[in-house]
Amino acid sequence: MSPIHIGIVGLGNVGRGTLRILHDNAALIERKLGFPLVVTALCSRSVIEKAPEEVALFPNALRTSNWKEVVEHPAVQIVVELVGGMDAAAQIIDSAIAHGKSFVTANKELMAEHGGEIWEKAIAARICIAMEASVAGGIPIHSVLREGISGDRVASLLGILNGTSNYILTEMEKRGAPLETVLKEAQDLGYAEADPSADIDGYDARSKLALLAALAFGVRVTPSDIHLEGIRRIRDIDFAYASRLGQTVRLIAAAEQTERGLLLSVRPALISRDTILAHVQGSYNAIWVRGVHGEDTFYYGRGAGPTPTGVAVVSDLMRVAREIVNGSPERVSPFAHPDLEKYAPAPIENQVRAHYLRFRVRDRPGIIAALASILADTGISLDAVLQEPSHNSHDLPFVITVEPTPQGALRQAVAHMETLDFLVDKPLILPLENGLQK
């Protein structure tokens, strides 16, 4: 059978991993598809003067630093967009659609913000698109949600979607080290970016959750619909308190269908050490999905890295190539099933959870009484008070846990607490996410 020709734009880590797999697995891919994938054009800024070594594996491919030569190449049938970011990537994808070329992308930011419009244009142009590598690189969660469990209605999902923050939190937990120390080490080892904000402030996980929520619930979710808190305020002491409660702390991306709408959040949370999610260590990612009929399924793997993400890109290429050969372009966008609109995002203030409140105070009599009285006035029931031994009476940490409470009521109480003069720092408020809600 005739081959399918591909052009790749962007030869960073993922591009290089993709080339390595396309080369090493070429015969296997041909056996699985019944036809070969041929790399016809390669584009990056430096591909002509300083090509990565993987480029030499494809001596017959056109090399160019102008992406238009890839998209407009008469033989190229699938464009792979691996440049990331928003503007250039959007132009490449728009141009691919305009030229009737199918495409594969790993771009979470672009697809999280504009995936709905992009899919509509692609469907109108009768081309095929795939974006598995945009979320949790090595975990085929798009295929799971679009195919594997698509016969079910998803009720909720919980994910660890950012490897860098999971690495930082699990190292803090193991070694009792402060966040700043572990972050610095991760930066020195190249695991964390020099500007770590996208990872530790939760933006990366938020874009990924926007995409997963679209796939799981068929609604258009943009990142700004999602309640966001990062991990900067987590201290090593929080792991000691969490442990006394049988819990640990992770950056959790959560989506829950309720009668009031879809509740979406990315925030650090306490999770029970008995749950499978608590065992996700280091830079691994995981997604735990609850379906109404199929119940719980759990997906675990590398969230990033050249070859795990490269596998996602190559598998997408195989899928799109099959669709081209079979003449079956996309017909329904995963971002919009109109009859599911009642599950539009709803304010997180409605969500009811038990909470962990960690205080740092200048010690004096009456502190617990003052805090307990604010909780009582707001109708919030106190569950436990915990205090680890400490000799620093000028910065004394302790924890109060409260019974399940709507987040809005708790925020009101905390706003009142923040006016108290014995606080050294604002209280840290973490929900308890003890697994998926029934």
Ligand code: HSE
């Ligand atoms: N920086 C991300 C992470 C990987 O740490 O998981 C790419 O999304």
